[in-house]
Amino acid sequence: MNKVTVTFNDGKQKSFDQGVTLLEIVKETYPGTYPQILAAVVDNQAMDLSTTIERDVTLRFLTSNDPEGLQIFWHSASHIMAQAVKVFYPEALLGIGPAISNGFYYDFSLEESLNENDFSKIEAKIKEIVNENQPFVRRVLSKDKALALFKERKERFKLELIQDIPDEEVSVYENGNFVDLCRGPHVPSTGYIKHFKLLSVAGAYWRGDERNPVMQRIYGVAFPEEKALEEHLRRLEEAKKRDHRRLARELDLFSFHPEGPGFPFWHPNGMVIYNAITEYVGAVLAKHGYQEIKTPIILNVELWHRSGHWDNYKENMYFTTIDNDSYAIKPMNCPGGLLVYKSRPHSYRDLPLKLSEMGLVHRHEKSGVLHGLFRVRQFTQDDAHVFCTTEQMEDEIIKLINLINEIYHTFGYEHFQIELSTRPAKSIGTDEMWEKAEEALIHALERKGVSYQTNPREGAFYGPKIDYHIQDSLGRMWQCGTIQVDFSMPERFNLEYIGSDGEKHRPVMIHRAILGSVERFIGILIEHVGGAFPLWLAPTQCIILPISEKHHKYAEEVFKIIAEEGIRVVVDDRSEKVGYKIREAEAKKIPYMCIVGDKEKNNQTVSVRKRKEGDIGEIYLKKFIEKIQDEIKRRVIY
Numbered sequence: 001m002n003k004v005t006v007t008f009n010d011g012k013q014k015s016f017d018q019g020v021t022l023l024e025i026v027k028e029t030y031p032g033t034y035p036q037i038l039a040a041v042v043d044n045q046a047m048d049l050s051t052t053i054e055r056d057v058t059l060r061f062l063t064s065n066d067p068e069g070l071q072i073f074w075h076s077a078s079h080i081m082a083q084a085v086k087v088f089y090p091e092a093l094l095g096i097g098p099a100i101s102n103g104f105y106y107d108f109s110l111e112e113s114l115n116e117n118d119f120s121k122i123e124a125k126i127k128e129i130v131n132e133n134q135p136f137v138r139r140v141l142s143k144d145k146a147l148a149l150f151k152e153r154k155e156r157f158k159l160e161l162i163q164d165i166p167d168e169e170v171s172v173y174e175n176g177n178f179v180d181l182c183r184g185p186h187v188p189s190t191g192y193i194k195h196f197k198l199l200s201v202a203g204a205y206w207r208g209d210e211r212n213p214v215m216q217r218i219y220g221v222a223f224p225e226e227k228a229l230e231e232h233l234r235r236l237e238e239a240k241k242r243d244h245r246r247l248a249r250e251l252d253l254f255s256f257h258p259e260g261p262g263f264p265f266w267h268p269n270g271m272v273i274y275n276a277i278t279e280y281v282g283a284v285l286a287k288h289g290y291q292e293i294k295t296p297i298i299l300n301v302e303l304w305h306r307s308g309h310w311d312n313y314k315e316n317m318y319f320t321t322i323d324n325d326s327y328a329i330k331p332m333n334c335p336g337g338l339l340v341y342k343s344r345p346h347s348y349r350d351l352p353l354k355l356s357e358m359g360l361v362h363r364h365e366k367s368g369v370l371h372g373l374f375r376v377r378q379f380t381q382d383d384a385h386v387f388c389t390t391e392q393m394e395d396e397i398i399k400l401i402n403l404i405n406e407i408y409h410t411f412g413y414e415h416f417q418i419e420l421s422t423r424p425a426k427s428i429g430t431d432e433m434w435e436k437a438e439e440a441l442i443h444a445l446e447r448k449g450v451s452y453q454t455n456p457r458e459g460a461f462y463g464p465k466i467d468y469h470i471q472d473s474l475g476r477m478w479q480c481g482t483i484q485v486d487f488s489m490p491e492r493f494n495l496e497y498i499g500s501d502g503e504k505h506r507p508v509m510i511h512r513a514i515l516g517s518v519e520r521f522i523g524i525l526i527e528h529v530g531g532a533f534p535l536w537l538a539p540t541q542c543i544i545l546p547i548s549e550k551h552h553k554y555a556e557e558v559f560k561i562i563a564e565e566g567i568r569v570v571v572d573d574r575s576e577k578v579g580y581k582i583r584e585a586e587a588k589k590i591p592y593m594c595i596v597g598d599k600e601k602n603n604q605t606v607s608v609r610k611r612k613e614g615d616i617g618e619i620y621l622k623k624f625i626e627k628i629q630d631e632i633k634r635r636v637i638y
């Protein structure tokens with residue numbers, strides 16, 4: 001019998017009979033009790049454990065501790081949930097059932113409306129299916145066969161999906177009497193998915209398009225261990241309390257209106273945070289040698305043809321007409337930056353040239369996916385383009401990695417994940433350009449010694465990229481920063497610089513954003529801190545609470561002195577009890593309260609209460625101002 005060599009991700013190699021299944025490899029690798037392995041990554045592609053190995057491969061096992069493993073686990077759970085729903089509602093038509101960042105959902109088209117009271121019977125049925133430990137069986141069918149199969153089952157949404165698949169063959173997964181169109185992979189059997197919880201049901205347009213029918217989307221989550229499920233549910237409860245849309249109402253930060261769906265309206269309190277963040281980022285960039293520009297929001301269509309956005313990004317763009325000519329509202333700032341570069345000749349001495357722009361962009365999102373500040377149609381990108389020579393490229397990427405670290409730490413994000421995305425199917429530029437660009441990113445990451453995950457074929461259409469995912473205080477990951485290397489745009493726009501040899505050369509362009517969307521970054525930050533902003537960002541930094549009416553005059557004096565120092569301070573001189581005022585200031589999450597009465601007036605002091613810490617005692621007014629100024633300057637996190 002022929003042998004195949006399997007190289008494991010720890011570098012160890014082992015030989016097996018050709019045609020061995022991944023499950024057999026698992027059993028041989030972990031004799032006796034083995035960790036719950038759900039699937040495996042074979043040569044960079046996730047596969048079912050029933051897959052047979054016919055040639056030499058590299059192999060990495062996936063458990064629910066791997067993000068990819070957990071996605072497979074959750075997606076498998078979505079099949080089981082759909083199967084259980086179909087038991088009670090055989091007439092329910094299946095939409096899609098993907099894993100999402102914190103669980104899974106399945107969409108159903110059903111006349112009867114489902115609600116949370118239906119969950120317990122569905123969960124009980126799920127338990128039965130899990131106990132039966134039905135194997136998930138993958139079958140590959142011709143498109144015609146698949147169409148016939150789902151036609152017989154009257155699943156018209158599945159027919160629509162099959163018709164849109166460009167391949168000749170499609171795969172389906174069967175367990176028990178349930179069958180679903182699915183790329184896979186899946187866990188080996190239903191018994192793997194022990195602890196289930198259905199969470200909510202909501203309306204969602206089929207394929208996110210408001211012209212399509214509304215489906216009923218059931219959200220759920222599952223874990224192999226009960227403890228993990230409990231911890232997850234506890235975090236969900238906490239996340240609900242911290243929902244940035246809810247906190248925005250309570251703290252009066254921003255709002256949305258039907259007159260502009262997906263376009264945020266910033267209120268005065270929100271603007272304070274917004275400006276404090278952009279001013280801070282601007283100051284850091286200036287220190288790092290950036291120069292700020294501002295380019296127009298509306299630019300003619302010809303430019304977007306030249307940049308490739310027309311061919312690759314048109315569906316997400318808005319258009320308008322001026323004097324009978326077609327214009328587009330910019331979805332990205334790059335072409336504007338390119339025109340600024342081209343506005344004068346450059347020498348190698350100008351490079352690297354770092355042009356930053358807080359650029360207002362508009363991108364079309366389907367109305368069904370809009371979500372507070374997380375998914376909007378208008379936002380400001382903290383964008384920059386670094387124009388440099390090929391030789392400078394790697395060092396510039398390293399500088400960007402350092403810069404991103406510096407800024408994230410200021411906001412208290414200590415943990416982040418880095419992902420490298422390579423050339424997508426829809427892209428511009430030559431193979432050689434892509435190779436060079438991907439290599440530069442990989443070298444820079446390796447020189448910095450940071451670990452990263454690779455996402456094949458998920459780069460931008462003009463170049464590969466590194467994405468940053470920050471972890472918030474609830475353990476959730478959010479994609480924010482990005483570094484993208486681009487050889488194509490300089491080519492398309494014919495960018496040049498004169499080298500030390502006196503000849504014309506082509507610069508490289510590095511696109512980068514650190515916060516990503518300022519709006520979304522603020523949304524994430526609101527939930528990260530639960531609305532309790534650090535002093536430097538707090539809309540009101542200090543509130544003065546006179547004990548009674550006769551202390552109003554002293555409160556006013558204190559207010560003037562503090563306000564003169566540029567500190568955001570207010571006085572609460574309503575005739576309420578001071579205890580009531582303290583509770584209200586706490587609800588507004590104001591970092592410092594200064595209580596003033598006879599004693600404070602005589603001593604020229606304030607009695608200070610600090611958010612979370614409570615009473616910190618009587619302090620000379622001058623000392624108090626120094627203390628908070630120092631805290632603001634150092635951007636202390638608490």
Ligand SMILES: [Zn+2]
Pocket residue numbers: 075076079173180181182183184186
């Ligand atoms: Zn599936």
Ligand SMILES: [Zn+2]
Pocket residue numbers: 332333334384385511512
């Ligand atoms: Zn760009």
